[in-house]
Amino acid sequence: MQNEQLDTRYDIIIVGGRVAGSAAAIGLARADYRVLLVERQGMPSDTLSTHVLWPDGVAAIERLGLLERMLDTGAPKARGFRLCHGEESIATQLLPVDGYDYLLCVRRLYLDGILWETAANTPGVTALDRTTVTRVNDRDGRVVGVDLDGSACSGTVASELVIGADGRGSIVAKAGGAFERDVVPPGRYWYYGYFEGATPPEPAELTESDTETDMVGAIQTNDGLLMVVYGAYDDDFDEFRRDHEANYLARIHAHPWIARMLESARLVEPVRGISGVRGYFRTAHGPGWALIGDALHQKDPLVARGINDALLEAEWLAAALRDGISESALDAYGTTAYARTRSKALNARMLSRPDRYMTAEQGEKLSRELTTPEGLAGFLLLEYSDTLTFDDYFAPVQ
Secondary structure, three states: OOOOOOOOEEEEEEEOOOHHHHHHHHHHHHOOOOEEEEOOOOOOOOOOOOOEEOHHHHHHHHHOOOHHHHHOOOOOOEOEEEEEEOOEEEEEEOOOEOOEOOEEEOOHHHHHHHHHHHHHOOOOEEEEOOEEEEEEEEEOOEEEEEEEEEOOOEEEEEEEEEEEOOOOOOHHHHHHOOOEEEEEOOOEEEEEEEEEOOOOOOOOEEEEEEOOOEEEEEEEOHHHOEEEEEEEEHHHHHHHHOOHHHHHHHHHHOOHHHHHHOOOOEEOOOOEEEOOOOEEEEOOEEOOEEEOHHHOEEOOHHHOOHHHHHHHHHHHHHHHOOOOOOHHHHHHHHHHHHHHHHHHHHHHHHHHOHHHHOOHHHHHHHHHHOOOHHHHHHHHHHHHOOOOOHHHHHOOOO
16 A cells, blocks of 8 residues: 655655554654655564553554554453462552553554554555565665565665664664674563453453463453463473474463463464564664664563564654754664663563572562562553663662
């Protein structure tokens, strides 16, 4: 879907048309930039991903004007969070951020589809799916455009800025020579499936069940389905993947709260998963290029922050470029992105492998705090609020 005839030059080219890319295209076009949005897959389509919108992600969707459309998909508002250890559990209500006190679990087919359609119908955006960026072009050390290959068009397109919203293997990051810092080796593998006929809690909540080495999360999503995600230390991944679906089913049923939800449920789609997810933060920009979403940084999927941070980074970049494209504006964006995601990255590292990264003092504090609804609600703010940082939360620990 397109708004205008493909030209040979745009103000901004965005490589990758899913959450980060489509959200950025909407924001930048509303700031009067002419944007070319390019996605290699046909849209709408599904993709492997966590897909929980925390309250700050819900607020970002509302600022795009798309919250009602997300709710119309049938994903229920989940205001509760339950943390389980065996038969024991503690439940709490989410504290509000920007007026929103609930989670949404919108499948990527719907989430990405709504964002893509909105971007493609935003004045100033030309959106091309089924189109691959085969090369990022540079001149005298500055990125100046891309080469395209697609069913609808092929050729060279120039721009003042090329934005990489193209994930972990970003061609834009490689072309720009982005380097990585704060690298965290892979800690867990993650698999998920969808169940019909489950009996999730009412009112809706996100249920998390933990042991020392694995965890299960369950939340209602579209079409009356329950999404159940399983994550475990990657030490036994070779054994797990020999029969990943059978092992997934056996292990999620070993968690009592989850097993009761699934007593009469049926798995309706193949179990999907991923391993080898590193944490990193890449150089945010360089001459003629910038990064957002997983192209910019990534954390362990345990904290389900990917789509939330992608939405926010798209917003921060559009705000930084409101008065024009400049190195100072891109510097401001990079500083903001790192400052506002660092705390969540530290929390993800600690929670993904507490055996490696959690200090005794941190463990003792969490053992105290996560025994009351108030303490659990307060800790969850580390996941989705800028009002509480990782350093501030653990600073009082002696």
